[in-house]
Amino acid sequence: MVEVVTIEAVARERAGKGAARATRRAGHVPGVIYGAKQPPRLLSVDPRVVLKELHRPGWRSRLYDVKVGEVTERALLRDVQFHPVTDRPQHVDFQRLAAGQEIRVGVEVVFLNEAASPGLKAGGVLNVVRHEVEVYCTPETVPEKFEIDLTGLTIGDTIHWSAVKAPPGIRPVIADRDFTIATIAPPTKQVETAASAEAASSAAPAKGAAPAAGGKAASGGGAKAAPAAKPAKK
Structure with a gap:
């Protein structure tokens, strides 16, 4: 059976950006738990708890008992939004689960x-x-x-x-x-060695190929170049 972790949360009374900012200023992460054909419940959690769970492998399939006051609801941690600069959690979404419901x-x-x-x-x-x-x-x-x-x-x-x-x-x-x-x-x-050998083979000049422009002529047997013509005397 999959592990079940209990998370303590606090109820939030108001929704909206202003209320969410106030929750963050108080040191908590605003969130919501939704699903199972029930109204969504606003809540806030300790950011250290959220980060701890995200750093543990398998959090996407871990079950959570989200406890808000006297009410405990079984849920999955579905999404966490982060600040683009500080990487601190900004919002957390839980999906409420119902017995026998396919997820x-x-x-x-x-x-x-x-x-x-x-x-x-x-x-x-x-x-x-x-x-x-x-x-x-x-x-x-x-x-x-x-x-x-x-x-x-x-x-x-x-x-x-x-x-x-x-x-x-x-x-x-x-x-x-x-x-x-x-x-x-x-x-x-092994893959790198094969790739290097192939590259070296393709870069090597063909046998008997003419030297590149500006290169020295091969020694032995080659005809000497004719000397440059002297300028005519005036």
């Missing part, structure tokens, strides 16, 4: 047993295409993470969604193909 969440992908991958041991690189996968599920079945076992994978192997052991009732948002999550790419040095 869309981004679930973190975690890779296991890298040491047991022959491709990685040989110098290959794990090229992650998707660090998280968006899926449909209910609040009761939100996965904490998707684990992918790298055991036995070699250079050139591709990991698709079909390799993920998702719990029952979980379906990906991308439903029209078995999409790629990661690949085992060749070693970076």
Whole structure:
């Protein structure tokens, strides 16, 4: 089961830019909790709590019990707006959840047993295409993470969604193909060496080619240039 974190919040009475600025001056982040066919509730939270959650992996699929006074509501942290200069949180949105309601969440992908991958041991690189996968599920079945076992994978192997052991009732948002999550790419040095060799080959002059203009003539056997004509005597 996914982790549930309790967040203490304070009710806000007024909406609007002026009220939001006043909340920020007081050291809090204005926010709202909406959804589940209920009226939105205005609130404010400690910015340190918001930043702490954002710095932890998997916050997009983590469930939150948002406590405002005596009322506690289960929610997802949907969006955080930041100041363009200071990068401080300016506004936070929570989506209220209802039991059995289908929701869309981004679930973190975690890779296991890298040491047991022959491709990685040989110098290959794990090229992650998707660090998280968006899926449909209910609040009761939100996965904490998707684990992918790298055991036995070699250079050139591709990991698709079909390799993920998702719990029952979980379906990906991308439903029209078995999409790629990661690949085992060749070693970076090997690719760079091949590219350098190809560049050197294309830059080398062809055998027997004439020297560039202004260059010295090749030694041996070549005809000498005729001396310049002397000016006529007056």
